[in-house]
Amino acid sequence: MKKKHKILEVINVFSGYGETEILHGVSIEIYENEIVTIIGPNGCGKSTLMKTIFGLIRATSGNINFLINDKLTSINNFDTENLIKKGLSYVPQSDNIFPSLSIEENLEMGSFIKEEGMSDSIESMYDLFPILKEKRKDPANQLSGGQRQMLAFARAMMLKPKLIILDEPSAGLAPNLVNSVFETILTIHKAGVSVLMVEQNAKAALERSNRGYVLATGENKADGSGTNLLKNKEIASLYLGGK
Amino acid sequence: MISYKQILNYFNVIPTYIKVIFSFVISLGLSFILGVQDLYVHGLLIGTVFALGAIGITLLYSIVKFAHVAHGDFMTLAAYLAFPFAASVIKVEYVSYAENFSFTGLFPLLGLDQVGLWIFTFGIPTLLAIPVAMIILALIAVLLEIFVYRKLRNRGSSDAMLAMSSFGIAILLRGAVQTIFGTQLRSFDRISKPFLDLGLGIAIPPDLIFLGISAVILCFITHYILQYTKIGKSMRATSDNPDLAMVTGINVNKVIINTWILAACLAACAGILVSIFSAQFMPQMGWKLLIPIFAAVVLGGVGNAYGAFIGAIIVGISMEVSTEYINPAYKLAIAFTIMLLVLLVKPRGLLGGKE
Amino acid sequence: MDFILSIFNYLSTYIVIAGIYAIFSLGLNIHWGYTGIFNIGISAFFALGAYTAAILTSSSPSPEMFEDFIWGGNLPQNMGFLNLGIDLWYFVGMLGAILICGIAATIIGWITLKLRDDYFAISTLGLAETVRFIFLNEKWLANGSRGMYRIPKFLGEWFPPAYYNYFYGFFILLLIFILYLIVQRAINSPWGRVLKAIREDEIATAAGGKNVFIFKLQSFVLGACIMGIGGVVYAHGIRYLDPLTFDPLMATFIIWAMLMVGGSGNNKGAIIGAFIVWAIWTWTDFLPGFLADPNLKFLMIGLLITMVIVIKPEGIIGERKIKLSSGKSKKD
Numbered sequence: 036m037k038k039k040h041k042i043l044e045v046i047n048v049f050s051g052y053g054e055t056e057i058l059h060g061v062s063i064e065i066y067e068n069e070i071v072t073i074i075g076p077n078g079c080g081k082s083t084l085m086k087t088i089f090g091l092i093r094a095t096s097g098n099i100n101f102l103i104n105d106k107l108t109s110i111n112n113f114d115t116e117n118l119i120k121k122g123l124s125y126v127p128q129s130d131n132i133f134p135s136l137s138i139e140e141n142l143e144m145g146s147f148i149k150e151e152g153m154s155d156s157i158e159s160m161y162d163l164f165p166i167l168k169e170k171r172k173d174p175a176n177q178l179s180g181g182q183r184q185m186l187a188f189a190r191a192m193m194l195k196p197k198l199i200i201l202d203e204p205s206a207g208l209a210p211n212l213v214n215s216v217f218e219t220i221l222t223i224h225k226a227g228v229s230v231l232m233v234e235q236n237a238k239a240a241l242e243r244s245n246r247g248y249v250l251a252t253g254e255n256k257a258d259g260s261g262t263n264l265l266k267n268k269e270i271a272s273l274y275l276g277g278k
Numbered sequence: 279m280i281s282y283k284q285i286l287n288y289f290n291v292i293p294t295y296i297k298v299i300f301s302f303v304i305s306l307g308l309s310f311i312l313g314v315q316d317l318y319v320h321g322l323l324i325g326t327v328f329a330l331g332a333i334g335i336t337l338l339y340s341i342v343k344f345a346h347v348a349h350g351d352f353m354t355l356a357a358y359l360a361f362p363f364a365a366s367v368i369k370v371e372y373v374s375y376a377e378n379f380s381f382t383g384l385f386p387l388l389g390l391d392q393v394g395l396w397i398f399t400f401g402i403p404t405l406l407a408i409p410v411a412m413i414i415l416a417l418i419a420v421l422l423e424i425f426v427y428r429k430l431r432n433r434g435s436s437d438a439m440l441a442m443s444s445f446g447i448a449i450l451l452r453g454a455v456q457t458i459f460g461t462q463l464r465s466f467d468r469i470s471k472p473f474l475d476l477g478l479g480i481a482i483p484p485d486l487i488f489l490g491i492s493a494v495i496l497c498f499i500t501h502y503i504l505q506y507t508k509i510g511k512s513m514r515a516t517s518d519n520p521d522l523a524m525v526t527g528i529n530v531n532k533v534i535i536n537t538w539i540l541a542a543c544l545a546a547c548a549g550i551l552v553s554i555f556s557a558q559f560m561p562q563m564g565w566k567l568l569i570p571i572f573a574a575v576v577l578g579g580v581g582n583a584y585g586a587f588i589g590a591i592i593v594g595i596s597m598e599v600s601t602e603y604i605n606p607a608y609k610l611a612i613a614f615t616i617m618l619l620v621l622l623v624k625p626r627g628l629l630g631g632k633e
Numbered sequence: 634m635d636f637i638l639s640i641f642n643y644l645s646t647y648i649v650i651a652g653i654y655a656i657f658s659l660g661l662n663i664h665w666g667y668t669g670i671f672n673i674g675i676s677a678f679f680a681l682g683a684y685t686a687a688i689l690t691s692s693s694p695s696p697e698m699f700e701d702f703i704w705g706g707n708l709p710q711n712m713g714f715l716n717l718g719i720d721l722w723y724f725v726g727m728l729g730a731i732l733i734c735g736i737a738a739t740i741i742g743w744i745t746l747k748l749r750d751d752y753f754a755i756s757t758l759g760l761a762e763t764v765r766f767i768f769l770n771e772k773w774l775a776n777g778s779r780g781m782y783r784i785p786k787f788l789g790e791w792f793p794p795a796y797y798n799y800f801y802g803f804f805i806l807l808l809i810f811i812l813y814l815i816v817q818r819a820i821n822s823p824w825g826r827v828l829k830a831i832r833e834d835e836i837a838t839a840a841g842g843k844n845v846f847i848f849k850l851q852s853f854v855l856g857a858c859i860m861g862i863g864g865v866v867y868a869h870g871i872r873y874l875d876p877l878t879f880d881p882l883m884a885t886f887i888i889w890a891m892l893m894v895g896g897s898g899n900n901k902g903a904i905i906g907a908f909i910v911w912a913i914w915t916w917t918d919f920l921p922g923f924l925a926d927p928n929l930k931f932l933m934i935g936l937l938i939t940m941v942i943v944i945k946p947e948g949i950i951g952e953r954k955i956k957l958s959s960g961k962s963k964k965d
Contacts, residue, residue: 344751345754345755373926374926374928374929375926425943426939430942435942436669436750437749438665438669438671438750438751438754439942439946441671441750441751442671442942443939445673445889446939446940446942449931449932449935449938450935450936450939452935453928453931453934453935453936454932456932457926457928457929457931457932460928569755569759569762572755607770610762610766611763614763618744618745618756618759621748621756622744
């Protein structure tokens, strides 16, 4: 079996907001072509970790390395534009589309940094999500909840990132939509991108993940393959809360 | 039987532009019935120039997130920036830094002094001075953004503080204009031309036609920029969701600077066009224009450029037609009342802006 | 000796005018410094207070002096039973001004305080312009653009004209002191603490069960009344009023500059700011040539406001606001 390359490593990272430290030394690794989910109770630092990796919050200590030109390089001080150029992408939890712009314009914004290849990227997104093509000229605020998530993901995929970070993709969606969102995630994964996501819906997410990490109070608590984490009764009772 | 709810639903489905055209035609007809069609057309054309200022303010509000109170003074400043280029005789008198003197403006000096083009009162030098003023004003706006407003935003200043700082700027600009040029009335070179009789009881000053057409062309250009260019789309995106814009890789600071440039260019045109039409301008001009412009913005829905256009037309028409019934001195009060009514009854305006 | 006397004279005039502005500044501090109400229509209350006092205490209009307002009429003389040696009508004038300002603030506040910061500000500006406008166009009210003059001096009969300003300056300082004590008392009361909470975080305060609107209204009225008092003192001191007096620069923005420079949120700052800015304003008259240009003062005030906001937003004595340590910019 071909050895998978590591594309992201987070080593002993501390970070937080101003005076409040949220992450107290967290480490994770992501390899190419996998889906990794981070679960944990509310307030454990899942979102903070995502934002720190994407440079929205500065890590106070620790290293974040990302695969650039076949070499793991430190991205601690990269700004957003740079990170996007190097193949990282981020989908916020809520308010993750531009409501007054059309679907096609939303996608165009995803390719804002690099205009070459934009129309090809748009076409491939339409292939992946035909319903977006149907409504391409409609304003994005007319989309349903599930379709919005689709658009949000498609926007983030426009520059063919190596790793896409999703912050609670199923949050606020009706139960019947939760499954379709996860199917969508599988779809974009099949298109050749690694997915790192944070989720409250631990069971549904882990079922579809290669690996997972459990975070609590800003520290690593456990990790393993998706199926193993699901089978582990202790973790289930502590963190999965019967979901 | 058709229910009330059905009628309301039917009404909501009609596209906006049809409602707009319909209201326009009906109100125009009404103006004929009331015998105020002349004032109506006057107000309509003046309204288009208000629109230039209103669009700028509404864009600044939705993208940079504050009320740019210095916009009126931007417009005044533009007229004074154009002045030394366009006028053939610029008298500098009653100022404290020099003895009375006068000089010739740049373009007339270069021989471009033809006035009274076709049916209009103004001339070539004034026209040429417009893009010059636009460039200089845009530069000033960008400098202010970098050295004042950006600093305050990064510091987390409240909306009120930002507005207050733009007050400071407004007073500063007005003070600069007054110190350099004095407070007397000025005007661009012009030759008086007769009113145009359009028939049906409507006679308008010919300059108004130029005003209206120019303003509409500028609005179309703005529309094109907003809808079909990358810059424009990034502006709309930033206005929708600045955090997402940043995460998508849009350089929000650059978008803000582009917004300032656009708003400044529109304001410059508005200021000079108004000066041409009024045949005069003075340092206080800006304040007088600010209230109708803000009323237009609020009426159309804050943050909505198309609303600003429609709002400006409505405000312009209301102000002019009102002079038939009440003391013309209260024109500004009409604009102010409109604004207050909208804020109290339907704060999101006609076309639904933010808040 | 003459030279020293003229300096004292000059200083007393300075104290009178700076003191009047200090009163306005105190009123604005209640609005902005303590409650976060963004009032740029100070001149409205200035005008209402000043005109009310003037109308109530002025003598009857005479056609020879081109006066065609309909009120005034030597009310002091006509109310014979109030003959205590002191002309009580000054106090009636003051009370009337407070009343009118209070009523106006209640009505306007009721309508507009629900609006957001910047819309409210524009409404106050509109109010100020409307008030000025009405006094300009309705000549029967207060003589329109010709203005009201010969407004009687407060206790003018008691002092020889040459030394009157010493008394009035002293009186104003006394008044400022009294107002300062009153405002300090109000601010340090439970009522005042709610105001400060509103300024810091309106939503949280409302969530805590306080009727934010009523508190804001009360603060608006209190500040307006104080501004009205300033107007009264102005009317009796300068003794001439016309709509031009209340132009935005001299009747609103210079007061903002004073509060910003001195330190908003701080009553001492409000007072000191007034004296400092007025000093800059008048003493630049002594600068050589060009620098004494009255138009330059416009520029100066604008520059002052802007620079203070950008460089030292808390002013000279102001309290430094505690920055939220989230690293993100504060949203409204």
